[in-house]
Amino acid sequence: MAKTLVDKIWDRHVVRSISGGPDVLYIDRHYIHEVTTPQAFAGLRQRGLPVLRPAQVIATADHNVPTENQHLPIRDALSRLQVEELVRNCAEHGIELYGLGHPYQGIVHVIGPELGITQPGMTLVCGDSHTSTHGALGAIAFGIGTSEVEMVLATQCLLQARPKRMRIRVEGTLSRGVVSKDIILHIIAQLGTGGATGYFVEFAGTAIRALSMEARMTVCNMSIEMGARGGLVAPDETTFAYLEGRPFAPKGAEWERSLAGWKELYSDADAVFDKELLIDAADIEPMITYGTNPGLGMAVGGRIPPADSIPDPGERQGLQKALNYMGLNSGVPIKGLPVQNVFIGSCTNARIEDLRLAAGLVRGRRKHEGVRALVVPGSQQVAAQAVAEGLDRIFTEAGFEFRQAGCSACLGMNEDKVPAGEYCVSTSNRNFEGRQGAGARTLLASPLTAAAAALTGMVTDVREFLS
Known part of the structure; x- marks a missing residue:
């Protein structure tokens, strides 16, 4: 069988x-x-x-x-x-x-x-x-x-x-x-x-x-x-x-x-x-979330969907609640939204390849002065390899903070919290209310999109750096 x-x-x-x-x-x-x-x-x-x-x-x-x-x-x-x-x-x-x-x-x-x-x-x-x-x-x-x-x-x-x-x-x-x-x-x-x-x-x-x-x-x-x-x-x-x-x-x-x-x-x-579900890879663009669960995601170049377009009353109410928490409005682009924090780390994206991706974009550039950017390796092994490859220097020379291994700002359970009301483009896995600290507003994205946001101080389509 x-x-x-x-x-x-x-x-x-x-x-x-x-x-x-x-x-x-x-x-x-x-x-x-x-x-x-x-x-x-x-x-x-x-x-x-x-x-x-x-x-x-x-x-x-x-x-x-x-x-x-x-x-x-x-x-x-x-x-x-x-x-x-x-x-x-x-x-x-x-x-x-x-x-x-x-x-x-x-x-x-x-x-x-x-x-x-x-x-x-x-x-x-x-x-x-x-x-x-x-x-x-x-x-x-x-x-x-x-x-x-x-x-x-x-x-x-x-x-x-x-x-x-x-x-x-x-x-x-x-x-x-x-x-x-x-x-x-x-x-x-x-x-x-x-x-x-x-x-x-x-x-x-x-x-x-x-x-x-x-x-x-x-x-x-x-x-x-x-x-x-x-x-x-x-x-x-x-x-x-x-x-x-x-x-x-x-x-x-x-x-x-x-x-x-x-x-x-x-x-x-x-x-x-x-x-079964079939996805065409060509349809996938750089993504970012705009709400308070990972399902509320969109292409970076898109517009936040209007809540009144959702037929189910409960889902419509949930989206409006999420947008209120995030301080965002339906129908507007998310690209260009100013951000104050960037976090590259977590069990989702803190491996050596993730750090290499971000460092490749950051190399020779300087982060935006209004952004606090944390890079947290997922393990002591990753940290040691990053140092051996000089990735830590690339980040620190660009104004990022290169930290020691841990879950860090993925969740508000340690000292690396995002201040209330501030936005964080994060490579972690959850954007629930208060996940990164009481009142924190989390936008989930890839290491490339997060690094781009750190450089520009806003939600950015990383393809603009790659063209």
Whole structure:
């Protein structure tokens, strides 16, 4: 019987199927960080339970950590407590921790792939919604809640209903100035934030195959923003070349055995999906959001849609509320909107290729005097590579701040917040009200579009720099 890639991986990990209920799904890798684990470990203590398989758990500190002076004690009391709790819990249960000061420390969804811990055919979970990032390597990866974190720590399994399957094919060649972030923002703008609810999405097509591994991670990272349980890309030669030689990737004969198995991970030609969508790559332009969810996105050169054009009263009211919060009006261009902040970072766009993209545009130029621009590498490994390539100097000479690894201004959970009422062109994944700080106004975009905004002080079509 023909199977989709999701079904192939899922079936290999079902420990038991409950009649009329969910599957007991075995979990290969469990990533944890400081925010969603304190209650889970406390629950284990209350029950007198150990961590069943600590060798399959990897921990790092990322959300609450400062991105300056990481050698000093964390100033915020709650953040410091959470990080200290993670250190204590990992030591108690024998879990590998890449904490502050460790050369492998970084955003959990950056370090897993770059270290070769994430591998094709695996099931992976984390108490973080953007765990879907790891699906770019051909894995089933999804976020879980705190009670589920406790369940996986105790049993290495999870109760999960089998998801529906969707395939999104992006065919053709991307236009100049259009990158992976634009692909996923374009898709989410078409589907909306609930268009993939209940599905696991396989991204396919010639345009997806042409993407690098890091670009594929950006696409899978934001699959959750259209309601999907997760997203993935079938592994291919690009995947295998990316993984070979990484610290925790298989070596020698084990590599050859693993590779043979990975090459069997694809959707069969006659596999049936519950839903399919076809996107013409030529239709995708540099994108930016204008509202308070990732589905409210548009081409940079377009006009904000009029609220009165939406027939559904609830959606119409929601759009008007979003525009009121953002201080924007229907029917007007977004290009030229003055911005005060630019953030290049997050688990969506803080890898070395993202920094190279932005640095390539910034090189030899100077940021606008009215913009504060932060560049935050996704990991210590990315930061070290950026320094080795001189990218940090390109940014600092242009007036940008080059920081230390962490989630930073993606979310208002650390010191890198956007002031109330100010606009931030951000390469992160969410633009909810207050996401980057109370009253902050977030415009999601690619590293190229963000860099262009930093240089001009306004929303800019990056193609003007590339012509």
